[in-house]
Amino acid sequence: MGDRLRLTVGILGNASSMLLYTAPILTFARVIRKKSTEEFSCVPYILALTNCYFYTWYGLPVVSSGWENFTIVTINGLGVLLELSFILIYFWFATATGKKKVAILTTTVTLIFVTCAIISAVVFHDHHHRKILIGSIGLVASVAMYCSPLVAVKQVLKTKSVEFMPFYLSLFSFITSVLWLAYGLLSHDLILGSPNFVGCPLGILQLALYFKYRKRGIMEEPQKWDVEKVEEITKEQLQVVVTDNSPAKI
Numbered sequence: 001m002g003d004r005l006r007l008t009v010g011i012l013g014n015a016s017s018m019l020l021y022t023a024p025i026l027t028f029a030r031v032i033r034k035k036s037t038e039e040f041s042c043v044p045y046i047l048a049l050t051n052c053y054f055y056t057w058y059g060l061p062v063v064s065s066g067w068e069n070f071t072i073v074t075i076n077g078l079g080v081l082l083e084l085s086f087i088l089i090y091f092w093f094a095t096a097t098g099k100k101k102v103a104i105l106t107t108t109v110t111l112i113f114v115t116c117a118i119i120s121a122v123v124f125h126d127h128h129h130r131k132i133l134i135g136s137i138g139l140v141a142s143v144a145m146y147c148s149p150l151v152a153v154k155q156v157l158k159t160k161s162v163e164f165m166p167f168y169l170s171l172f173s174f175i176t177s178v179l180w181l182a183y184g185l186l187s188h189d190l191i192l193g194s195p196n197f198v199g200c201p202l203g204i205l206q207l208a209l210y211f212k213y214r215k216r217g218i219m220e221e222p223q224k225w226d227v228e229k230v231e232e233i234t235k236e237q238l239q240v241v242v243t244d245n246s247p248a249k250i
Contacts, residue, residue: 006186010071013179017075020172021048021082027166028089035093039155042090042098044148044169045083046105051145052079053113054138058191062121063130072192135191142195146177146202153209162213170210174203 024045031037056079057063059072067073091102116137120130156165177199184193 006183009179009183009186013183014071014075016172016176016179020176021079023166023168023172024086028086031089031093037090037094037098042087042102045086046109047145047148049080049083049087050109050141052076052083054134054141056080057117058134058138063127063134065127131191139191139195143198146173146195146199156209156213160213162210165210167210170203170206174207177203
């Protein structure tokens, strides 16, 4: 019964993580449409990439015993591909300064991961110590990922607008942290469960901010057809005014 419940929670955790990792698609659709990164930050996606790097490695048989954490490998492996795609799109539309920042951060976290992966595989010769090394770094990366949407909190408090704090990123971050907390407790794995003790309250904070300021709305640029429609209405109104003010026939 315990193993079935653990597997069920793991599958639900995978599903929620999938929603978390795909949530930025809406944000990057806007970036592509406007050909600008606007005020969005790339930091949350780089931190999410770091988290996926380490937990993919953590779940592989090199670190874990066999495929006991197979569900972690599948979702985080997919997360690596998605986050790299988002970062590439961000890099493409960023300013020169933004490109430099993204390149430096992404290269740095990748080099750190590769170095840690090599050390864990070569220096340590048992799964226990490998899990402690990779899991500890993954724990820090996971907490940082859950904290990353807070980058936008200062701007939210300043502008009283949640335009640049994506709702679905905050929502799925909260749901994911709850499910993986349950998975870690059922697995008796504090390394997997600990980051979510931080992720849960942070998720609640982000959602509270969103619902407090959501009525401010998001100002979108008018679509082309809206402008054309307004122009047509204006012309019609002008014609009516001219007709009304024309001299009466005798």
